[in-house]
Amino acid sequence: MEAGPPGSSRPTELGPCLSGQRGADQAASASLQSAARAQLGRHPLAVAAVLPAGGCGERMGVPTPKQFCPILERPLISYTLQALERVFWIKDIVVVVTGENMEVMKSIIQKYQHKRISLVEAGVTRHRSIFNGLKALAEDQLNCKLSKPEIVIIHDAVRPFVEEDILLKVVTAAKEHGCSDYDLEFGTECLQLALKYCCTKAKLVEGSPDLWKVTYKRDLYAAESIVKERISQEVCVITDTKEDNKHVSHLLEEVLKSELNHVKVTSEALCHAGRDLQQIILDQCYNFVCVNVMTSDLQETQKLLSILEESHLSILYPVVVVSVHFLDFKLVPPSQKMENLMQIREFAKEVKKRNIWLCGLLISYPQDEQKLQESLRQGAIIIASLIKERNSGLVGQLLIA
Amino acid sequence: MEAGPPGSSRPTELGPCLSGQRGADQAASASLQSAARAQLGRHPLAVAAVLPAGGCGERMGVPTPKQFCPILERPLISYTLQALERVFWIKDIVVVVTGENMEVMKSIIQKYQHKRISLVEAGVTRHRSIFNGLKALAEDQLNCKLSKPEIVIIHDAVRPFVEEDILLKVVTAAKEHGCSDYDLEFGTECLQLALKYCCTKAKLVEGSPDLWKVTYKRDLYAAESIVKERISQEVCVITDTKEDNKHVSHLLEEVLKSELNHVKVTSEALCHAGRDLQQIILDQCYNFVCVNVMTSDLQETQKLLSILEESHLSILYPVVVVSVHFLDFKLVPPSQKMENLMQIREFAKEVKKRNIWLCGLLISYPQDEQKLQESLRQGAIIIASLIKERNSGLVGQLLIA
Numbered sequence: 001m002e003a004g005p006p007g008s009s010r011p012t013e014l015g016p017c018l019s020g021q022r023g024a025d026q027a028a029s030a031s032l033q034s035a036a037r038a039q040l041g042r043h044p045l046a047v048a049a050v051l052p053a054g055g056c057g058e059r060m061g062v063p064t065p066k067q068f069c070p071i072l073e074r075p076l077i078s079y080t081l082q083a084l085e086r087v088f089w090i091k092d093i094v095v096v097v098t099g100e101n102m103e104v105m106k107s108i109i110q111k112y113q114h115k116r117i118s119l120v121e122a123g124v125t126r127h128r129s130i131f132n133g134l135k136a137l138a139e140d141q142l143n144c145k146l147s148k149p150e151i152v153i154i155h156d157a158v159r160p161f162v163e164e165d166i167l168l169k170v171v172t173a174a175k176e177h178g179c180s181d182y183d184l185e186f187g188t189e190c191l192q193l194a195l196k197y198c199c200t201k202a203k204l205v206e207g208s209p210d211l212w213k214v215t216y217k218r219d220l221y222a223a224e225s226i227v228k229e230r231i232s233q234e235v236c237v238i239t240d241t242k243e244d245n246k247h248v249s250h251l252l253e254e255v256l257k258s259e260l261n262h263v264k265v266t267s268e269a270l271c272h273a274g275r276d277l278q279q280i281i282l283d284q285c286y287n288f289v290c291v292n293v294m295t296s297d298l299q300e301t302q303k304l305l306s307i308l309e310e311s312h313l314s315i316l317y318p319v320v321v322v323s324v325h326f327l328d329f330k331l332v333p334p335s336q337k338m339e340n341l342m343q344i345r346e347f348a349k350e351v352k353k354r355n356i357w358l359c360g361l362l363i364s365y366p367q368d369e370q371k372l373q374e375s376l377r378q379g380a381i382i383i384a385s386l387i388k389e390r391n392s393g394l395v396g397q398l399l400i401a
Numbered sequence: 402m403e404a405g406p407p408g409s410s411r412p413t414e415l416g417p418c419l420s421g422q423r424g425a426d427q428a429a430s431a432s433l434q435s436a437a438r439a440q441l442g443r444h445p446l447a448v449a450a451v452l453p454a455g456g457c458g459e460r461m462g463v464p465t466p467k468q469f470c471p472i473l474e475r476p477l478i479s480y481t482l483q484a485l486e487r488v489f490w491i492k493d494i495v496v497v498v499t500g501e502n503m504e505v506m507k508s509i510i511q512k513y514q515h516k517r518i519s520l521v522e523a524g525v526t527r528h529r530s531i532f533n534g535l536k537a538l539a540e541d542q543l544n545c546k547l548s549k550p551e552i553v554i555i556h557d558a559v560r561p562f563v564e565e566d567i568l569l570k571v572v573t574a575a576k577e578h579g580c581s582d583y584d585l586e587f588g589t590e591c592l593q594l595a596l597k598y599c600c601t602k603a604k605l606v607e608g609s610p611d612l613w614k615v616t617y618k619r620d621l622y623a624a625e626s627i628v629k630e631r632i633s634q635e636v637c638v639i640t641d642t643k644e645d646n647k648h649v650s651h652l653l654e655e656v657l658k659s660e661l662n663h664v665k666v667t668s669e670a671l672c673h674a675g676r677d678l679q680q681i682i683l684d685q686c687y688n689f690v691c692v693n694v695m696t697s698d699l700q701e702t703q704k705l706l707s708i709l710e711e712s713h714l715s716i717l718y719p720v721v722v723v724s725v726h727f728l729d730f731k732l733v734p735p736s737q738k739m740e741n742l743m744q745i746r747e748f749a750k751e752v753k754k755r756n757i758w759l760c761g762l763l764i765s766y767p768q769d770e771q772k773l774q775e776s777l778r779q780g781a782i783i784i785a786s787l788i789k790e791r792n793s794g795l796v797g798q799l800l801i802a
Contacts, residue, residue, distance in 0.1 A: 209617050216610050218623035225622030338739065345801070385794025393786025399798050400746070 047171055048092040048149035049084050050133035053077055053105070053157035054122030066214055067157040068104060071224045072318060072390065073355075076214060077105075078112045079160035079227070082316060085115060087164045090153070092146045094136055096129040098122045113315060118146060130154055151175065160223060161210040231317050232387050234285040235260065236277070237267040238304055245293040248326055248365070251376055252291060259380040260387070270303050281311045286319050287387045293326045294365065296340040298347065305351050305358070314355035320387050321351075321358045324379065326365040337362070341398055348396030359386055360398040375401055448572055449493040449550035450485050451534035454478055454506070454558035455523030467615055468558040469505060472625045473719060473791065474756075477615060478506075479513045480561035480628070483717060486516060488565045491554070493547050495537055497530040499523045514716055519547060531555055552576065561624060562611040632718050633788050635686040636661065637678070638668040639705055646694040649727055649766070652777055653692060660781040661788070671704050682712045687720050688788045694727045695766070697741040699748065706752050706759070715756035721788050722752075722759045725780065727766040738763070742799050749797030760787055761799040776802055 053067045067077040077095070084093050093116050097105045102119060109117050120136045122129040133154075137146055151174050153167060214223055235256060239249035249267060257265050266285070268277050288308070290301045301323040313319055323344060327337055341360050348358040361382055364375040379401035386394070454468045468478040478496070485494050494517050498506045503520060510518050521537045523530040534555075538547055552575050554568060615624055636657060640650035650668060658666050667686070669678045689709070691702045702724040714720055724745060728738055742761050749759040764780040767773055780802035787795065 209619075212619070218610075218613070218627055221626030222619035222623040225626070226619055381794050382798075385792055389790055389792045389794070391786055391790045391792060393782050393790070394795070394800070397783075397798070397800050399795070 045089070045151055045171065045175065046147055046149040047090050047151050047153065048094065048137050048146070049090050049153040049155055050130060050137070051077075051080065051084075051093065051095045051155055051157045052122070052126055052129045052133065053095055053101075054098045054126070054129045055158070065101070066220070068101070068108075069214075069220055071160075071220065071227055073392070074112065074316065075108055076160055076220075076223065077157045078108055078114070078316075079223075080155070080157050080162070081109075081114045081117065082112075083160060083162045084155065084167075087167055090116070090167070091149065092116055092118060092137065094118050094120055094133040094146075095157070096120045096122050096133045156213055158214040159211055160214065161212075161226065163208065163210070166207050166211060227317075228388060228390050231286040232260075232263065232390075234264040234266065234283075235287040235289060235383075235387060236280050236285050237265060237289045237291060238270055238277070238300070239267060239291045240300060241269050242293075245291065248293050249291045251372070252289070252324070252363075252379065255373075255376045255380040256289075256383060259377070259384045270300060270307075277307060278311070281308070281313050284313070286313070286317050288319070288321045289324055289383060290321065291324050291326070294328070296325055296327070296337040298323060298341070298343055301344075301358075302347065305347065305356065308356055309351065309354055317355075318390060318392070319356045320390060321356060322361050322383050322386055323358065324361045324363060324383075326363050328366065329364045330366065338398065344398055345396040352395050357390070357392060357395045359394060359396070361401060362398065363401045446490070446552055446572065446576070447548055447550040448491050448552050448554065449495065449538050449547070450491050450554045450556055451531060451538070452478070452481065452485075452494065452496045452556055452558045453523070453527055453530045453534065454496055454502075455499045455527070455530045456559070466502070467621070469502070469509075470615075470621055472561075472621065472628055474793070475513065475717065476509055477561055477621075477624065478558045479509055479515070479717075480624075481556070481558050481563070482510075482515045482518065483513075484561060484563045485556065485568075488568055491517070491568070492550065493517055493519060493538065495519050495521055495534040495547075496558070497521045497523045497534045557614055559615040560612055561615065562613075562627065564609065564611070567609060567612060628718075629789060629791050632687040633661075633664065633791075635665040635667065635684075636688040636690060636784075636788060637681050637686050638666060639671055639678070639689055639691045639701070640668060641701060642670050643694075646692065649694050650692045652773070653690070653725070653764075653780065656774075656777045656781040657690075657784060660778070660785045671701060671708075678708060679712075682709070682714050685714070687714070687718050689720070689722045690725055690784060691722065692725050692727070695729070697726055697728070697738040699724060699742070699744055702745075702759075703748065706748065706757065709757055710752065710755055718756075719791060719793070720757045721791060722757060723762050723784050723787055724759065725762045725764060725784075727764050729767060730765045731767065739799065745799055746797040753793075753796050758791070758793060758796045760795060760797070762802060763799065764802045 055065055055067065067080075068075045070076075071079060081093065081095070084090055095105060095117060097119060099121055102121070105119055108114070109119075118136065120132050123132050134152060137149055137152060151171050153170055153174075155162060155167075210226075212219070214220060237249055237253050237256070239245050253265050253267055257263070266280060268280060270277065288304060290304050292300055301321070304321065308314065308319055308321070325337070325341065341362070344358065344360040351358055361379060363379040364371075366372055366375065382399050382401055386399075456466055456468065468481075469476045471477075472480060482494065482496070485491055496506060496518055498520060500522055503522065506520055509515070510520075519537065521533050524533050535553060538550055538553060552572050554571055554575075556563060556568075611627075613620070615621060638650055638654050638657070640646050654666050654668055658664070667681060669681060671678065689705060691705050693699075693701055702722070705722065709715065709720055709722070726738070726742065742763070745759065745761040752759055762780060762783055765772075765776040767776065783800050783802055787800075
């Protein structure tokens with residue numbers, strides 16, 4: 001990551017971040033950062049970001065340039081844009097892409113509704129590309145949309161997990177250390193160049209292990225697993241207000257809590273005009289379990305699906321919905337109830353288009369308390385696996401616990 | 402990775418491998434290696450390996466030491482042992498573990514049937530541990546089981562994807578460059594030590610990107626994805642010899658080939674006394690699709706399961722078996738056939754104990770050719786997803802395409 005004022009079009013190299021902080025260090029640093037952030041608020045600096053994204057990803061061993069490789073069906077660069085967009089004090093984000101990828105990039109910005117983005121064409125080297133991005137900011141050539149920034153963060157398009165605190169460190173360091181000349185034409189490693197030409201003004205900012213660069217195919221795998229883990233941190237159990245149903249829902253919640261270690265399990269009723277559910281959606285919960293007791297009716301699930309569709313929650317991440325049906329398999333063999341539940345396949349096909357991944361789950365509801373605990377545990381294992389693995393091939397399936 | 406004769410108990414540092422080789426380079430290197438390997442065959446060197454595995458994995462952010470973290474339910478170190486065992490010219494493998502992990506390590510060796518392994522207790526530092534391993538080889542103190550080696554490869558327990566060609570390079574380099582003193586007590590980075598104390602005799606051997614070290618949690622994710630990819634390279638479609646069934650199986654094979662890009666799809670009949678199937682098992686195919694046409698009978702699947710259980714194929718990796726049933730949903734609604742297929746849950750529970758992961762899959766078999774193609778494609782997507790994602794939570798489920 002590099003930063004520098006664009007007037008000179010020559011950023012100071014701030015280096016890839018090397019290692020994380022822990023314990024007391026982290027606390028001290030967090031308090032420093034919050035002070036710095038407050039200061040940034042009082043004397044607002046005009047900050048912009050330039051993302052060079054013209055690479056061809058040859059080390060990856062895949063034909064798609066790595067910034068466009070899909071992570072849970074969404075291109076990697078969209079995650080990086082999302083990370084920068086979240087930071088309110090970054091006013092403009094300039095993405096530098098090759099001419100041939102310009103249209104792909106436009107469609108990504110439109111599909112995932114990215115804001116504050118401008119596109120600039122890449123140069124023949126990475127440094128020329130950065131230069132083009134800086135020039136666009138300095139010259140305000142993009143139809144006056146861009147405001148001239150005092151500091152520009154230059155961030156790899158293939159480091160998707162950048163956090164605000166690191167960006168703040170970079171900006172603070174850039175403010176203190178200024179910037180300097182560097183070799184646009186022949187440069188390879190920015191830090192080396194910065195040290196060679198301007199060693200007094202370059203500063204290495206320490207980063208976190210999460211800031212690593214997606215380079216090899218294994219990094220794509222790792223990135224996908226990290227994203228899956230992040231969006232599996234909360235599950236909302238939806239239930240109606242009947243006492244019986246609340247009891248079973250509560251039992252399922254308890255088992256889910258122990259099965260999904262460290263995962264927040266909340267519960268909500270649909271009938272409260274969905275007010276609290278709206279808050280849960282706003283808080284970005286991407287996993288919903290709709291509990292139905294002794295019925296294979298899908299009305300409640302359909303209501304939930306409508307609310308989710310309207311919310312646009314699923315623009316960035318696939319939302320998993322599990323329609324759970326507690327049935328007494330002794331009274332009614334599951335196969336007899338399945339006819340009705342088969343409708344779930346059609347619903348699933350429909351909502352999949354909007355990135356909502358629906359599955360059905362029958363859980364045995366025996367009278368015996370011990371057997372009930374066992375079937376709840378089986379159900380929780382399946383729900384945990386649907387949420388954590390987020391396997392699109394299983395959309396529309398009806399599973400049995 | 403480091404190597405050196407154990408007599409002196411002081412290995413030469415050969416450094417972590419830095420980057421891969423490509424194209425012509427790779428071809429030239431492969432031919433050199435095959436020559437070197439031939440030479441190693443003619444003048445057999447006594448080679449042993451020492452695996453320091455005493456670390457506590459604090460950077461990983463998980464309570465289990467990283468060498469014991471599970472990858473597809475098997476500890477990481479077992480993958481590393483497997484990689485070294487495959488190399489026939491490594492005669493002995495000494496694993497150095499802390500006293501408290503000695504029993505865990507013994508049970509891993511027993512469960513995964515590792516051969517040529519001896520255990521030695523770790524010292525207070527990594528270098529002391531390596532020293533203990535070398536001493537054991539030099540002094541032959543382990544009840545004369547070990548043969549005194551001329552060259553010892555020292556390999557991190559948390560680099561599971563080491564290949565024979567790299568090991569060969571290390572041994573060849575060690576033979577040419579000899580070895581030298583190094584600081585056992587205070588050393589941290591082996592290469593730095595080697596360069597400091599013996600710069601003329603240290604040699605950095607270039608490795609491949611696959612030789613990276615599992616350090617962070619994201620590396621565990623990546624390792625699991627790499628393992629999943631490796632064992633998904635071949636699918637065997639099992640069918641009986643009736644003409645009708647062969648036709649449908651063939652169609653499914655074709656669709657699987659296009660859905661599972663780059664995956665080898667073979668087909669086999671069970672009735673040939675399983676001779677060719679035995680060869681496929683010996684060649685380490687970990688994925689089987691048992692095709693049944695117009696029947697919900699599970700006999701063929703049971704036969705296949707028995708063969709697989711006897712083969713011990715599933716000791717190292719979970720074997721996925723999909724029992725596919727083609728049924729005309731118009732003639733017989735799937736729910737009516739399900740009663741019989743529900744047995745699959747019991748079979749699945751049974752064979753899961755032996756690491757065989759069984760699922761059922763109903764594929765619609767309509768008369769209409771175009772509709773058949775569509776349901777085959779749906780079926781192939783589900784099979785591909787079961788094989789690639791290898792999701793243990795779905796064992797025993799009956800899916801519908």
